[in-house]
Amino acid sequence: MSASQTRLDLRIDVFEEENQWAKPLASLKPPELIAATLQEFRELEYLSGEADNYLLVKKEDMAPLDPEEPLQKQLANEAHLVLWEKERPLPNGAKRPSHPLYLRDQAAGRVFKLDWIPAIIGRPDPNQPHDDWLAVNLEAYPTGLRVSRRHAQITEKDGRYFINSLSRNPAILKKADGGETDIGEKPVPLDNGDTVFLERSNISLKFIVRDA
Known part of the structure; x- marks a missing residue:
């Protein structure tokens, strides 16, 4: 077998899917894997599908792999990655x-990771306060201009999550159990599996809470 066809046996922890065996070409670089x-x-x-949002690290010391070097230069056979x-x-x-x-x-x-709280849903506007709190930027969507710059925000209190409106642009909370409620100025509970529906832009966003 040529060097370009050599494969490695690797274990990869993919969040809760741990100890997943993979047999990639040794010549691959980490972003390709x-x-x-x-x-x-x-x-x-909750996986975004965009490789740039992730790293591969060695489980033994959590050291990240060099994205520019092939796997064979960084790993032994049967290495364990995360x-x-x-x-x-x-x-x-x-x-956080x-x-x-x-x-x-x-x-x-498409998946938007909410890296911070409060997390604003909307479009960027440097003239608005806390523009850097924008966590879900919908400007590039075909119907994005129907989304308010400050449409809604997600907050946390005592370990529970809430959503409230920041505009008069209608939004509906569709509960995982089938109920619905309008999202207004007063925060309402937001639970895993609920869907935030932005009515005028016809955008539905499912809220996902992953166990850490």
Whole structure:
């Protein structure tokens, strides 16, 4: 077998899916293995599908792999890796949520990670206060201009999550149990599996809480 066809036996922890065996080409670079892993585990709703959002680290010491070097130069056979999610820098006045949080676009499958709380849903506007709290930027969507710059925000209190409106642009909270309620100025509980529906833009965002 030529060197370019040599494969490695690797174990990868993909969040709760631990000890997953993979047999990648040794010549692959880490971003290529990440992309293949995301494709393989696409049934995990919180995976974004964008390799740039992740790192591969060695489980033994949590040292990240060099993205520019092939696997064969960095790993022994049967090495154990962990798929690690990158975090964006924390804006001033915000904090990390108690759990990893996501909003998943139900139509396109795009995943927005909520790296901080409060997390604003809307569009960027440098003239608005706390523009850096924008966690879900919908400006590029075909109907994005129907989304308010400050449409809604997600907050946390005593380990529970809430959502409230920041505009008069209608939004509906569709509960996982089938109930519905309008999202107004007063925060309402937001639970795992609930969907935030932005009515005028026809965008549905599923709220996902992942166990840390």
